[in-house]
Amino acid sequence: QVQLVESGGGLVQAGGSLTLSCVASGFTFSTYDMGWFRQAPGEGRRFVAATNWNGSTKDYRQSVKGRFTISRDNSKNTVYLQMNNLQPEDTAVYYCAKNRGGSWFSNEEYDYWGQGTQVTVSS
Numbered sequence: 085q086v087q088l089v090e091s092g093g094g095l096v097q098a099g100g101s102l103t104l105s106c107v108a109s110g111f112t113f114s115t116y117d118m119g120w121f122r123q124a125p126g127e128g129r130r131f132v133a134a135t136n137w138n139g140s141t142k143d144y145r146q147s148v149k150g151r152f153t154i155s156r157d158n159s160k161n162t163v164y165l166q167m168n169n170l171q172p173e174d175t176a177v178y179y180c181a182k183n184r185g186g187s188w189f190s191n192e193e194y195d196y197w198g199q200g201t202q203v204t205v206s207s
Contacts (some may be wrong), residue, residue, distance in 0.1 A: 086110035086196045088180050093201030096170055100205070104165040106180030106198055114138070114158035117183040119194060120165045122176035122203075129179065133165060134188035143188055147173075170205045177202050 092104040104120070119134035133144045133154040142154050153166040163180055177200040186193030 086182065088182065088196055088198035090178065090180055090198040090201040093178060093203045095204045095206065098171055098205055098207050100170050101166070101168045102170065102203060103167070104178055104180075104201060104203075106163045106165075108161045108163070108180075108182070111182065111196075113161040117185075117188065118156060118163040119181050119183055119188055120154060120163075121179045121181060121191065121194075122174075123179070123200075124176040127176075129191055131189045131191075132178070134183065135163065167203070170203070172205045172207045175203060175205050 087109045088106055090104060090106045096102055115137055117136050120132040121129045122132050123129040131145055132148060133152055135142045135154045135156055139156045151169045156163045179200045180198045181194035182196040184193055184195040
């Protein structure tokens with residue numbers, strides 16, 4: 085069965101950095117686009133970043149451009165989210181997800197999700 089397992093979340097001060105990892109299993113990872121989403125308290129799950137199957141194309145929500153970097157290592161079935169200059173507004177549960185082949189920006193185009201990892205940024 086498909087599994088996505090995130091790790092790397094934690095508590096960090098504003099301006100700090102974290103790297104999230106998501107290890108995938110149960111499908112041919114190297115043939116699917118992958119995305120990261122986040123959900124803050126009281127809000128919906130929102131797109132953060134996505135990468136295509138080989139990492140050659142990436143996109144980000146506007147508020148994280150220049151601070152976050154998505155990458156993948158297909159030999160390790162892992163997708164990463166490097167987050168620099170973190171701000172309190174980045175506080176959320178972060179999820180990785182497998183894209184079913186549609187739009188990167190629509191939650192409905194992702195068919196499997198991890199359990200999430202909490203990122204908390206203090207001011």
